[in-house]
Every structure is written in structure tokens, then in C-alpha cells.
Amino acid sequence: MFVVSFAGVLLAAVVSAHPSERVVTATQWAALNSSIGGRLHVGIPLARPCFTLADTAGNINATECAAVRQGWTNNLFLVEQFGAYMNTQWGSCQATAQTCLIDGLNVSDPTPSDPPNVCEQGSVPPYYIDVRDASDVRKAFAFSEINGVPLVVKNTGHDYKGRSSAPGSLALWTHNLQSLSYNESFVPVGCSASHAKPGVTMGAGSIFNDIVAFAEENNITVMTGAESTAGASGGWVMGGGHGALANTLGLGVDRVLQFKIVTPTGLYLTANECQNTDLFWALRGGGGGTFGVVLESTTLASPKLTLQVAFAAFSRTNTNATRGFYEVVVNNSVRWAEQGFGGYIEPFQALYVTPKLNSTESSATMQPLFDYVTSLAPTDPGVEILSLELPSYGTFYQTFIANAGAPVGENAVIASRLIPAANFGDADGRAALVDALIQTLAHVTFDMTLIATTPYNVPDDGSTSVTPAWRTAIWHVVAEGGWDGAMPVADEQAAYTGISGAANYLRAITPDAAYQNEADVHEPNHEVSFWGTNYPRLLQIKQKYDPDNLLECWHCVGYDPLSPRFSCYV
Template identity: 80%
Template sequence: MLQIAPLLAWTTLAAAASSLDHWNALNSSVGGRLYVGIPLARPCFELADTAGSTNATQCEAVRNGWTNSLFLVDQFGAFMNTQWGSCQKTSKSCLIHGFNVSDPSPSDAPNVCEQGSVPSFYIDVRNASDVQAAFTFSRRTGVPLVVKNTGHDYKGRNSAPGSLALWTHNLRSLSYNASFVPAGCHISKVKPGVTMGAGTIFNDVVAFAEANNITVLTGAETSVGASGGWLMGGGHGALSNTLGLGVDRVLEFKIVTPDGSFLTANECQNTDLFWALRGGGGGTFGVVLESTTLASPKMSLQVAFAAFSPNNTNATRGFYEVLAENSLRWAEQGFGGYIGPSQAIYVTPKLNSSETAATMQPLFAYMKSLAPNDPGVQFFAVEVPSYGAFFDKFITGAPVGENAVIASRFIPAANFANKTSRATLVDALMQTLAHVTYSLGIMVTTPFNVPDDGSTSVTEAWRTSIWSAIAEGAWDGATPLANETAAYTGISNAANFLRAITPDAAYQNEADVYEPNHKVSFWGTHYPRLLKIKHKYDPDNLLMCWHCVGYDPKSPRFSCYI
């Protein structure tokens, strides 16, 4: 039997559920897998207004794993960007120093571990009936629901104060069918497909693909869920230029909708839902338990790498100028990759080694010009035998275990079209970089060579863009939360230099919390149709998240946003 009486001091959730009997009934219906949500750093605190207890051994494990995404992904109370476990508006949190994890002062008295926005309870989801029970419970009691998978979310959509979470991370199945036919479809629809549980992470997908001599598109952080919000929000990766977005490649979803139905959505049944899930965003139309995605043959890749010393800031403008001048050609040649202020990684499956060396000559020549005065200069082109080899050697992922805020903008082909437009773009990049508090990242992952055939619901701007530029800010997890408004506003303002020269378009999974026109930015002309489908499958709005389709900014579940 679930024991929640001691928790009444720190949550009103039991009152919202009317009685302990409701909670015990829910716990029974999900096989005893209803648990109390405990902030990750709770074992390090002597004083707490949460469940859990002080434990030196557990605290040491938390400190050692605080900046390791593969550790965090296995902890329900962990969030890759730590502010989303806090109630930012009230400064209630349970955090240690992300920049100095061994410092005991944030967890020492008189500091108190508080629940913040960590969901008060969660179900360790293992099957459809668990989700169906949660929907019934929420409808009956009014307790808000959130969907949490791996903890990767730049906009806090996987947490809310006083909520019940559906934790899908332990749905980790993986299988390959070289002759997959979507349910209800004719045999002519047969394609090679990999079926992945919602919690399956990129690390596992890449290793599985290598073992089966296939290629499966992923993003650049090892612990992101391949069937979760990454996929339903669009899903970009280094090979998206030629293979498309994740939503271009998905063949089928298995989903529980808020009315309790367990549905299969593909191009032959529940087609409206299939369209919505291919870009409409996660945690919105239902809870996806698994997806099947197209598998491509194993392929060799050409990789070009260039870098100079990060403190050689005088080289950045020239670096951007070379990239801007050549990016249209490189996009047509299938190059994707990642750019920082002092580094670029490009990869393509379309060229051979001599063609790659020739087309990258302008970039390598610039690196060579820097080399006499910069010992940090590196540049080379190399062939790797597979996407897995590229992933293991070149993908490092994003920093975790600290507060982070971002704002992004698609940079379309028009900004690279001529000398004047390129100069304007470089000026905007330099202005943005001057106003960020961490870095400026550029994703060269837009599906430039994959046309929009109308089967997905992402913004049409994906198809005409060359870059997705991301302004990034970060601050320590134990920094006073009163400073956070300035951090969010500052990064949003930094992105305004790029907003001024581009159409209204951004990637919803890597977007500004204050995105000024999110319906158009994320979905272009598709929002009205998405909202209609949302009302069809979730008329009671049981699933609601920040800047998701149908969200209400006045909802109490957003009371901790600033």
C-alpha cells in the first residue's frame, strides 16, 4: 500500500486526489509501480521539505554523476538542465553546484531541499494499461500529468509542481525487421524498420544498428530518447541533409491517447494522428510507447574537421565568412554537422575522399593561414566506415548538470545567396555571439535534400534552411534563482539579431522559452490542423506542456515559470 500521509507537509496533491484510497487504487492498478518523486540531490541535504533521507553513499554517487548524462538518465528525479526541477518563480529547489560538485555548501544547513517542480509522484510505465490508468486517475481527480522520458528538455515540458509523471524511460526494447509492413498496410509498403521502445536512447540505437549493419538516424546527445520528444518534435541529426528528419523516416507509432485508447498510427490507419505525431511535438496527443523507423544500409561517410584555439576570438569572423561563402555548395553535396565559434565538423555520405578534400579546400586554407600563430589549429578529412564510427569518434553531446537556456533560429538558403546577404549573416552571428553567456552553436542538420511531401507537420521552413543557429546560456545550478529572469531575457535578446534577418521559424525542441510567435515559428501553416487533431484526441486537455499545441499559459502547471 502506498504511504503518502507523511508527504502532506510538502504536497497538496493528495488533497487534490480527494483521498488516499484513490492513490492506493492507482498504485494497485499499475502493479505497485507508483513512486514518490524525490529530487536527485536529496541524499546530500540534512534539511528537507521532501520525501527521502540523507545518505552519504548515495550523495557521493549523485555528486559523481551530476554532469554525466548516462547517469542522470536513469534517475527519475534528475533533469539534464537542472532549473526544470526547481520552482523558479519561488526559488524552491534542491540543487548542488554543477560547476563544483564537491562543494558541500549548497546542501549544508540552513539550506533546505525542496520539491520545486519535480513531479510529486510518478508511474514507472511498462505497458499501455499503466498509461490508461493514469489518464483515468487524472480525469477523476484533476491531478495534472506530465510525460518524462530521459530528462532532456530545454523548455521544462517534462516537469510540473504537484504533478503525476509518466516515466517512460524503462521502455527500452529494440528489434529489427528487414521486411517491416506497417499494421493494416498492403505488403507493397514493406520497408526495413527498427522498432524502439520510448525510452531507448541514442547510444543503444547506434550500437544496435552497427550490430545489424544498418544506419539509423540519431541526434548528437548519447542519452536522448530516440522515440520521445526528439522524434515527435522533428528529430534532426548529422545525416538529416540526405536522410531527412526523424519524422521523415518514422513508419509507425504505438500510442495511448487520453481517452484510454491504445492505437497504432501509420499511413494506413489513424492517419491524422500519424501526421500530427510527425512534428506536432511530444507529450501532446498521447503517450507514445514505441515507434518504428526506417533503416538504411550501412554507409561509409566522409568527415571534415577544422578547429582553432577557442581563445583566438580574432579568427571567428573569418571562420564564419568562409563557412557562409561555401555552405550552399556544401549543403547540395549532402554535408551536415555541427559548428561552434572555433570548430566545425562536417559529414556526408555523397562524396568520396578526393571530392571532400577538394570542396573543403577553402576551409582548410583558412585553418592553414591561422596555424603559424595558433598552436590549437587542427584540420583534416577522413573516411569512416559507418555512422556508428562517426558517432563514437566525433559526437560529444551537450553539457548537463547545470542550468541552461537557449534560443534558436533557422537560417534559410536566402541568407547565403550573395555577398551582401552573407555579410549581413556574419554580422548577425558576431552580434549574437557577443551577447550570449555560454556559446553559439550551429546545427548543419536541416533536410535540405529531402523535400516536404506534406506527410509531416513540422514547419515548412525546415526544407529551405541550411543552418539552425542556437544561442546558449548557462549558469550554475546553485546560483540564486533570482538571476534567472535576466538569463532568459538575455538569450532571447541575443537571438533577436538573427530574428531580424530571417523568417519566423525555429526548431521547437531547441527553442526560446520566450519564443515570441511559437505557433508559426514551430509549425508554419500547420498549427490550425494540429489544434483540431489535439481537440479530437485530447478534448479535456489532460496533456499540456509549455508552447505545445493547445497550451494554456494560465494553467497552474506553469506556475513555476518566470
């Protein structure tokens, strides 16, 4: 990990949300650093060691540059680097084209980092605190209040909407809070013994890879998402948190038993069903980086599960087969959802998993999928069919999920929709859905994923703040586009506009609902789309726990799109 400590370098003393706002002196930064035990560091763009010319701290360094080039598309490397973002545009200032990037498609190419190209700070926070305890966060909030420095919360760098970066900001880096423990009879603080449930308590920086391994060691199941280096206690869960087993186990927010959080008013609070219940409700779907800084969470642990897995694929280049493939999955998806299947459907393959059926039942119900893909075999050498039983979620995760996450080291733009069961209700509705999928796919520049990870069999009991549309949805569909390296601002704007336009085919036939963590940066009517009727209450809770709006992020509850901290968006 490349770290420049505060003591070793001095950036410009002016670090503020806007040039017209207050000036922060070097003495004030030094005082903050001293008060937190030297854990204030200078934020440096990941590719800085590769550049001869730079307007940032740091120096050219051949050894460090080689490590950056080797790790540029490796999420396990990126998650350890403060200056790295899984989708690289969020370390850039897109509106001004200030950036510090190498070529993600040809990492050995020196051209992007050679003169006259200059490494610029972009949206990488120029300072960050390596958070280790509540005191670090309290002091950051006080510093921001006094000096007008905008704050962001950064965990693993998995962020499709730029919520963990901002120009001229101070970041709270929670990555190193990685404790894990299991209690067979976890009782939330302030609750009676009758509330005891098996729970895994995890630091904010704990990632899915480590959590799944820990669960296997303890013979339990912990629900996770599909990005192996995403953090389970951060934006993933606070935004909802879907995963392959969400159909039967619920979203991440359904399973949280407790949060420990530092609020912008400086309070270190425990939020659960017995105390600070309004905050607990808000954190269960209201979004990360909004109501405070979560230091740890406890999630429900389930017994070890035997899983049935179905996989079918044909050649990616066999695009003529996609419509027929979509017709099969659309015609069967409600039944499969009722049988507990979750999974991921690409235009050329489908992966399904359920804990509710035995192997015979699983193979029988998946037969229409297997039959269709098998029918392609005479002309398609890429056909593959798989039906198997696995002894645990950890085995499933390592076999199908751990190495199959979204690409990193490139700029990504996405848009999403929740597709309700009503769209599958009759022949006309299913035909319209297939048409919309084909039209959307034709207008994406990367890919489209039909994500069957909705909590279809977990009713809405009012205990979470995600949009109720999750409970009636069969799919969460993500349209994906992007670009590599630096591009003219107009071209970047076109990429965002293009992916939003692609999603319009699905918007036209579905209610106003999308997943906030994986949504269009310019999602129209985002308050309703992300939270439905829950938004007014969320706003009240936001104003209670963050009255001065110290935590503000794009499309988060109570955000102001005209705030200077969003000046790098296009």
C-alpha cells in the same frame, strides 16, 4: 537508481494542479498503486540524499550522496534517475526559488546542501508511474481525469523547455521501455505488403547510444541526434528530430514508419500511413507529450553508409579568427549543403560529414575551410585539420558524437533560428548574416552552435507537421546561455531575457522559424515559428484526441500559458 516506492512513504495527500483544486487522498493514491502492480513511486529530487534539511520525501544518505555528486554531470548516470533533469532548473520551481541543487562546478562542495539550505520539491513531480505497458498509461489518464492531477511525460530528462516536469503533478516515466528489434520487411499494421520497408522498432525509452550500437550489429544505419542519452521515440522525433545525416536521410519525422500510442481518451492506437493517419501526421512534428503517450515507434533503416568527414579547429581563445571563420563557412555552406554535408559548427571549429561524396571530392570541396584554418597555424598552436573516410555511421558517432553532447548538470537557456538559403544568396546577404552571427555570439553567456543538420535535400511532401521552413534552411542556429546552482529569481529572468535578446539579431534578418525542441522558452509567435501554417490543423487533431486537455505542456499545441501547472516558469 534511487527509488522510493509508494508503499514506503507518504507525501502530503494534497497533490493537485492548484491549491483550490481537488484534494487527492492517500487512499486514492494507494488504489492507483494497487491497480498498476505497485509501479507508483515517490518522485524525489536528485540531490535529496545530500541534504540534512528537506521538505521532500527521502533521507540524507552519505553513500547515495556520493553517487549523486560523482554523477551530477554524467548523462549516463542522470538518465537512470527519475528525479534528474539534464538542465537542472527544470527540477526547480524557478518562480519561488524552491530547489534542491548542489554546485555543478564544484560537486564536492557541501555548502549548497548544508543547513540552513533546505531541499525542496520544486517542479519534480511528487509521484510517478514506472510505465511498462498501455494499461499503466490508461489508468493514469483516468486518475487524472477524476482527480484533477496534472500529468507530465518524462523519458530521459533531455528537455530545454520544462515539458517533463510540473509542480504537484503525476509523471509517466517511459525510460524503462527499451526494447529494440529489426525487421528487414516491416509492414505497418493495416498496410499491404507493398508498404514493406526495413525498420527498427524501439521502445520509448531506447536511447541513441544503444540504438547506434544495435544498428552496427545489424549492418544498417539509423538516423539519430547528437545527445547520446536522448530517446529516439520521445520528444526528439515528435518535435522533428535533427541529426548529422538529416541533410540526406531526412529528419527523424521523415523516417518514422509507425507509432504505438495511448491517447488521453484511453485508446491504445497504432498510427501510420494506413490508419489513424491524422494522428500519424500530428506526431510527425507536433511535439511530444501532447497527443498521447508513445510507447514505441518504428523508424526506417538504411543500408550501412560510407561517410566522408572533415574537421577543422583552432584555439578557442583565438577569438580574432572567428569572423574570418564565419565568412568562410557562410560563403560555402549552400554548396556544402547541396553536396550532402551535415554537421556542427562552433565559433572555433567545424565538423562536417556526408555520405554523397568520395574522399577526393570531399577534401577538394572543403579546401577553403582547411586553407583558412591552416593560415592561422603560425600563431595558433591549436590548429587541427582532419579529412577521413569512415565505414559507418556508428564509427562516426563513436568517434565524434558519443562523448561530445551538450553539458549537463547545469541550468541552460537557449534560443534558436532556422537560417534559410535565401540569407546566403548574395554578397550583401552573406555579409549581413556574418554580422548577425558575430552580434549574437557577443551576447551569449555560453556558446553558439551553427547546426548544419537540416533536411535540405529531402523535400516537403506534406507528410509531416514540422514547419516547412526546415526544408529551405541551411542551418539551425542555437544560442546558449545559463547559470550554475541556485540564483535569485530576477537573475534567472535576466538570463532568459538575455538569450532571447541575443537571438533577436538573427530574428531581424530571417523568417519566423525555430526548432521547437531547442527554442527560446519565451519564443514570440511560437505557433508560427514552430509549425508555420500547420498549426490550425494540429490544434484540431489535439482537440480530437485530447478533448479535456489532460496533456498540457509549455508551448505545446493548445497550451494555456495561465495554467497553474506553469506557475514555476519565470
